[in-house]
Amino acid sequence: MIFQVMGxxxxxxxxxxxxxxxxxxxxxxxxxxxxxxxxxxxILILPLPVSKDQAHLFMPFCKDAYSLGEVGASFQGRxxxxxxLPQGAYPCPAIDYYENEGxxxxxxxxxxxxxxxxxxxxxxxSLWETNVLVLxxxxxxxxxxxxxxxxxxxxxxxxRRQESVDLCRAMGLKARxxxxxxxxxxxLVFNTVPARILGRERLKRLPxxxxxxxxxxxxxxxxxxxxxxxxxxxxxxxxxxxxxxxKKAAELIxxxxxxxxxxxx
Numbered sequence: 001m002i003f004q005v006m007g008x009x010x011x012x013x014x015x016x017x018x019x020x021x022x023x024x025x026x027x028x029x030x031x032x033x034x035x036x037x038x039x040x041x042x043i044l045i046l047p048l049p050v051s052k053d054q055a056h057l058f059m060p061f062c063k064d065a066y067s068l069g070e071v072g073a074s075f076q077g078r079x080x081x082x083x084x085l086p087q088g089a090y091p092c093p094a095i096d097y098y099e100n101e102g103x104x105x106x107x108x109x110x111x112x113x114x115x116x117x118x119x120x121x122x123x124x125x126s127l128w129e130t131n132v133l134v135l136x137x138x139x140x141x142x143x144x145x146x147x148x149x150x151x152x153x154x155x156x157x158x159x160r161r162q163e164s165v166d167l168c169r170a171m172g173l174k175a176r177x178x179x180x181x182x183x184x185x186x187x188l189v190f191n192t193v194p195a196r197i198l199g200r201e202r203l204k205r206l207p208x209x210x211x212x213x214x215x216x217x218x219x220x221x222x223x224x225x226x227x228x229x230x231x232x233x234x235x236x237x238x239x240x241x242x243x244x245x246x247k248k249a250a251e252l253i254x255x256x257x258x259x260x261x262x263x264x265x
Contacts, residue, residue, distance in 0.1 A: 004038045005030065006071070007059040008047025009242040014250035015045065022258060031061040039074045045257065046071070048083025048098055048242075079264060081257050093264070097256045106252045107241055108139035112147050114240030115140075115190060115215055122235055123188060123211050128152035131185050135221055136192035137164045137175065144190060144215075145173050156181070158197070186210060191221030198222035203230045213237050 003026045005016040012030045020026045029037045047058050056065040072090055080090055083098035097103060119127065132153045134145045141157060145168070148155045157168045157175040168175035178197060183205040191197060194216040198206075203222060206212075208231040214220055215237050224234040241249035 001025070001043065002038065002041040002077075003027070003043045003045060004041035004075075004077075005045045006037055006047070007050075007057045007062075007065070009060060009239060010246035011242045011250045011253070012045075012047055014247045015254050018251055018254035019045075019257070022254075030059075032063060037066075037074070040076050042077045042079070043261070044071075044075050044077055044080045046080065046082035046085070048253070050082040050085050054086050079261070081260070083253070095260050095264075097253055097260070100256050103252055103256055105139055105143075107249065108143050110241035110245045110249055111140050111215060112144035114244035115144055115213060115237060116147060116151070117244055118235065118237055118240070119188060119190075119211070119213060122213075125187065127188075129154065130188060131156070133158060133181065133183070133186040133189045134192065135178075135189065135197050136216070137168055138192060140215060141190075141192040142168070142171065142173075144192065146171065149173065156186075189213070191216055193221050194219060196221065196223075198227075200226055200230075203227055203232060206230070206232055209233065211235060215240070 001024050003019050003024055005012055005026060006029045016026045016028050027038045028034050049058055051068060052058050056067050057071055059065040068086060075091055078092055080094040081097055085094055085096040128151060130153055132148050132155050134141050134155060135158045137157050137159045145155050145157050157173050158178050158181050159165055159175055160178060165175040183202060184207055187207060187210050190213045192215045196219060198221055203226055210232050212222060212227055212232055212234045227234040
């Protein structure tokens with residue numbers, strides 16, 4: 001069985017090693033100096049995300065990225081794996097490993113861990129006894145809030161619906177609806193919601209010099225330029241598992257791929 005691993009960040013390097021350790025032959029096209037892809041490999045492993053513009057393969061370590069059409073037309077193997085696979089025709093069965101519920105929760109845990117590390121390294125204050133606002137009570141928001149609380153932070157979770165308030169309270173977390181948030185007391189805010197929660201008026205209510213860490217994808221929870229204009233400090237935090245824990249993130253993906261291969265036969 002021959003694998004071709006393409007694109008992505010450091011997770012892909014570790015993923016290639018993980019697959020090799022399982023006894024398979026693996027080729028890599030991740031960095032510029034890597035040889036051209038083996039389009040005749042049995043299995044093609046694409047990154048997480050497969051694409052950031054829905055047109056080209058995510059390949060941050062290469063000057064020129066392959067178009068998704070080129071990848072689809074060139075691969076002649078049996079099976080494709082990828083994270084957040086764009087909709088479209090593939091030459092063979094394609095499995096989106098990022099739809100695995102276990103991976104979603106594991107990735108959320110790694111994201112929360114990376115977010116805390118980023119906050120510690122970016123702010124002049126301690127998380128301990130600091131008022132911290134977490135926007136959103138999804139997977140990342142809940143895990144992040146619990147870990148911040150365990151570190152002694154005074155955490156409040158901002159949510160859209162009353163049932164989310166009830167869920168957070170059942171977990172021992174304080175929560176309030178977006179419209180009821182006392183924004184002026186938070187020097188640190190984590191956003192996990194891919195929706196514009198912090199518009200200009202809410203940004204004005206945050207204390208000057210507050211740090212805003214963006215964990216969500218587009219359209220994001222706030223506009224960085226608007227935040228900076230209001231005297232706030234916005235910090236982008238995309239792809240934290242790939243930046244802070246690429247080896248563990250790769251192992252989690254590799255486990256799913258090996259299991260799916262067995263199911264696929």
